[in-house]
Amino acid sequence: MKRSIYFVIAILLLFLSLLISISVGAVNIPLQEIVATFTGGGDETHRTIILNLRLPRVISSAVVGMGLSVAGTFFQALLRNPMADPYVLGISSGAALGATLAIILGFGLISLSFMAFFLALVVVVFVYLVAKTGSRISINTMLLAGIAISSLISAIISLLMLLNHEELTKIYFWTMGGFNLTNWQKVIYSSPIIIISTLIMYVFSRDLNAILTGEEIAEHLGVNTELVKRTILILASLVTATCVSIGGVIGFVGLIVPHISRLIIGPDNRVLVPFSALTGAIFLNLADTLARVILRPAEIPIGIITAAFGGPFFLYLLVKNKRKIKGM
Amino acid sequence: MSILQVENLHFSYGKSLVLKNIHFSLDKNKMVGIIGGNGCGKSTLLKNISGYLKPDSGRILIGNKDIRRFSTKERAQFIAYVPQDMPYDFDFSSYDVVMMGRIPFLKRFEREGKEDEMIVEEAMRITNTWKFRDKNINELSGGERQRVYIARALAQRPKILLMDEPVSHLDIKYQIEILSLARELALKGMLVIAVLHDINLASQFCHDLFIMKEGRIMDYGPAIKVLKPNNIKSAFSVDVKLLHNPVTNSPYVVADLEERKGFDVI
Numbered sequence: 001m002k003r004s005i006y007f008v009i010a011i012l013l014l015f016l017s018l019l020i021s022i023s024v025g026a027v028n029i030p031l032q033e034i035v036a037t038f039t040g041g042g043d044e045t046h047r048t049i050i051l052n053l054r055l056p057r058v059i060s061s062a063v064v065g066m067g068l069s070v071a072g073t074f075f076q077a078l079l080r081n082p083m084a085d086p087y088v089l090g091i092s093s094g095a096a097l098g099a100t101l102a103i104i105l106g107f108g109l110i111s112l113s114f115m116a117f118f119l120a121l122v123v124v125v126f127v128y129l130v131a132k133t134g135s136r137i138s139i140n141t142m143l144l145a146g147i148a149i150s151s152l153i154s155a156i157i158s159l160l161m162l163l164n165h166e167e168l169t170k171i172y173f174w175t176m177g178g179f180n181l182t183n184w185q186k187v188i189y190s191s192p193i194i195i196i197s198t199l200i201m202y203v204f205s206r207d208l209n210a211i212l213t214g215e216e217i218a219e220h221l222g223v224n225t226e227l228v229k230r231t232i233l234i235l236a237s238l239v240t241a242t243c244v245s246i247g248g249v250i251g252f253v254g255l256i257v258p259h260i261s262r263l264i265i266g267p268d269n270r271v272l273v274p275f276s277a278l279t280g281a282i283f284l285n286l287a288d289t290l291a292r293v294i295l296r297p298a299e300i301p302i303g304i305i306t307a308a309f310g311g312p313f314f315l316y317l318l319v320k321n322k323r324k325i326k327g328m
Numbered sequence: 329m330s331i332l333q334v335e336n337l338h339f340s341y342g343k344s345l346v347l348k349n350i351h352f353s354l355d356k357n358k359m360v361g362i363i364g365g366n367g368c369g370k371s372t373l374l375k376n377i378s379g380y381l382k383p384d385s386g387r388i389l390i391g392n393k394d395i396r397r398f399s400t401k402e403r404a405q406f407i408a409y410v411p412q413d414m415p416y417d418f419d420f421s422s423y424d425v426v427m428m429g430r431i432p433f434l435k436r437f438e439r440e441g442k443e444d445e446m447i448v449e450e451a452m453r454i455t456n457t458w459k460f461r462d463k464n465i466n467e468l469s470g471g472e473r474q475r476v477y478i479a480r481a482l483a484q485r486p487k488i489l490l491m492d493e494p495v496s497h498l499d500i501k502y503q504i505e506i507l508s509l510a511r512e513l514a515l516k517g518m519l520v521i522a523v524l525h526d527i528n529l530a531s532q533f534c535h536d537l538f539i540m541k542e543g544r545i546m547d548y549g550p551a552i553k554v555l556k557p558n559n560i561k562s563a564f565s566v567d568v569k570l571l572h573n574p575v576t577n578s579p580y581v582v583a584d585l586e587e588r589k590g591f592d593v594i
Contacts, residue, residue: 203436210428212418217411219380221484222404222432267418 006265010278017282021058021289022050026297060182061288062281064247067194069280071236072254073273074201077208078232079139086240086254089146093153094123095244099174100157104164109181113245120241123149137229176301177248179288186246193242197235198277204228205269252306253284256314263317331356331487331519337386339376346372348543359514361530362523364540365564370523374490379403404432408481410491422476423461426452429483451482455509471502489513491522507533531555531578539563555579
């Protein structure tokens with residue numbers, strides 16, 4: 001009963017935040033104009049702003065927020081590590097390297113996204129192969145391999161930045177993340193990947209509950225742990241790579257939204273996954289709106305907002321729930 | 329008909345052979361203890377029986393069916409496994425944990441039904457854990473948590489219950505409580521196999537004992553037959569004396585203090 005109330009509240013908040021973020025920006029658009037646009041009328045300028053600029057951006061921030069939170073939830077459960085986030089296996093560094101190369105080589109926006117996406121997956125596959133022993137995957141080796149490859153790639157990126165001074169700001173801004181370069185094309189290719197992968201992973205949420213209590217135990221409860229681990233690893237990486245390819249490396253969302261959701265709704269993944277999908281969408285959507293309006297008409301990178309607001313809020317929750325939060 | 333048959337089982341971790349030519353068959357209604365020194369392969373044997381580890385050669389039959397012909401899920405409907413207590417860093421309630429015992433019986437999208445709830449309640453009442461069903465598993469004491477894990481195993485309605493050192497770091501109250509419960513379950517129709525560290529507890533509670541050494545079964549039978557000074561000397565490399573425990577009519581192992589006489593403290 002209590003849980004469904006949280007869901008209703010979250011859905012209402014999501015709706016509200018979507019509405020706000022369509023409404024505010026360099027030009028504020030009143031509510032009746034938004035309604036008019038969606039019912040087929042309204043002022044032509046407002047219509048263009050809403051449909052061509054705001055809407056793709058609002059949708060992609062919400063979808064990426066959802067994707068990163070869901071990926072974070074799954075990585076934390078799968079790796080049984082509260083410090084895990086979607087970037088823990090080096091996905092972000094792979095993506096950043098892809099983007100850096102694309103910027104240096106002067107690629108267009110879509111090619112840049114594709115490069116980021118592709119190198120992110122290359123890194124995950126590499127980490128996976130390192131951690132694979134026989135038919136099993138060692139979680140610890142995977143974490144360590146992720147850290148190792150991340151630092152190697154960071155070194156390469158720093159070197160590339162040093163050698164290409166003129167692109168420094170561009171690369172820097174990309175790694176901070178943001179949705180200022182979003183268009184419908186990106187929304188159309190990314191949303192289905194993120195949403196479908198999330199749905200497939202959700203199928204395994206009960207198995208994942210059992211895995212949380214120990215892999216060996218889960219196996220004794222009839223869970224095919226290797227299948228679950230592999231599927232979730234692949235799909236959560238795919239989701240993360242997709243998110244990063246359109247929004248850059250947005251930090252913090254995938255770490256704290258799952259924790260906040262867990263504090264609110266409990267550890268059962270069957271409820272937690274959809275809930276953190278909603279919370280993540282709300283959180284990143286609001287963060288992007290703030291990024292657009294705080295220094296209007298200039299924008300600040302969304303990573304600054306997520307860290308600046310997410311960090312203290314999370315600390316507050318930690319202190320408030322000191323007794324309740326024991327890792328997960 | 330034996331419910332569990334193990335035939336010429338060999339198992340190795342990498343290159344080191346851990347289990348050598350294990351061969352036995354067991355019937356239900358029995359509580360069997362496995363004893364032996366550290367690293368003799370007790371837990372490994374248990375995990376081979378549960379199907380978690382795959383033997384190099386030999387086979388295991390559950391009710392005459394080769395364990396390899398069971399799916400992971402089907403296996404979990406026959407065999408339940410109670411792990412050694414370990415730290416838990418998640419906060420599922422005890423009830424949720426016990427409900428996980430129903431996973432092998434549920435289809436992918438099926439929700440737990442009335443019947444599952446009844447089975448869980450029964451399992452929790454038997455183990456005396458119903459009163460803290462809403463408590464988080466990490467708020468419980470070691471003994472309470474161990475009972476929750478037994479309840480989860482019972483919720484699987486298993487024919488064979490495997491326990492890996494179920495009482496090793498519990499105080500005597502819980503040791504007695506848990507082993508009595510295990511024995512009761514055996515008398516109600518299960519086959520219970522427990523790896524035990526404490527020879528005297530094993531002697532008091534188990535119908536039969538396996539004594540293992542270096543991956544082999546050295547001896548098998550009732551405590552009175554298995555617990556001989558030379559068997560214990562060979563398995564644990566220690567000299568002991570045996571007394572008769574008049575309460576349970578089983579052997580009671582005590583240290584051989586004569587051995588220590590030549591030992592200077594200062």
